[in-house]
Amino acid sequence: MRAQLARVDAVLVQALIAAALSFAHLHDVASAAGQDGWKAWAYPISVDLLLVAAWRRLRTGTTKTAAWCWFVIALVASLGANIATAGLLDLGNVPAWLRILVAGWPAVAFLGGTLLAHTTPNAPAVVETTDGDQEQEPEPAPKTQADEQPPAPPTPTVPVPAALVAHARKVATEHHTRTGNPIDTPTLRARLGVPAPMAEAIAAQL
Secondary structure, three states: OHHHHHHHHHHHHHHHHHHHHHHHHHHHHHHHOOOOOHHHHHHHHHHHHHHHHHHHHHHHOOOOHHHHHHHHHHHHHHHHHHHHHHHHOOOOOOOHHHHHHHHHHHHHHHHHHHHHHHOOOOOOOEEEOOOOOEEEOOOOOOOOHHHHOOOOOOOOOOOOOHHHHHHHHHHHHHHHHHHOOOOOHHHHHHHHOOOHHHHHHHHHHO
């Protein structure tokens, strides 16, 4: 356990040292390229954020081409600043091409961060099983000919006057008293003298 903690601590310290040195080098290059004050400090933050966004997409996404592209761009910007401050570049006389690259970096970083943040990774859909395991979502069953048939149109409702329904109830009560059985639709139609659709609508309300 102690060995593992010591290894983690060593990696963390090394990462902090590398980040601080890279941060300072990026600041020096941006300041030498004419970005003074708070703007020079914003450049290393922008580069590091783009590196983190690209690395997260590499770890979580399945389409990694764009993530690798922006990761390499941010890594080149960081390494380029480290190499430039190693004595290979006169920070007192920065060439015009470097000034152009530094001035155009915010737009490049914004584009890369936006694409990485708002592009949905194509991860396969999974469903949870009762055992806690994950498996791919099953494909839907193919549609049969019966499934593709349109639903039957609804039966039109026949308007029935309330007075006719009340009269039909009296006829039905009389029929039940006389025969002991509920009245059927054909008998109700014959007693009332109405069309078959109306007789069915009246029978449904009894």
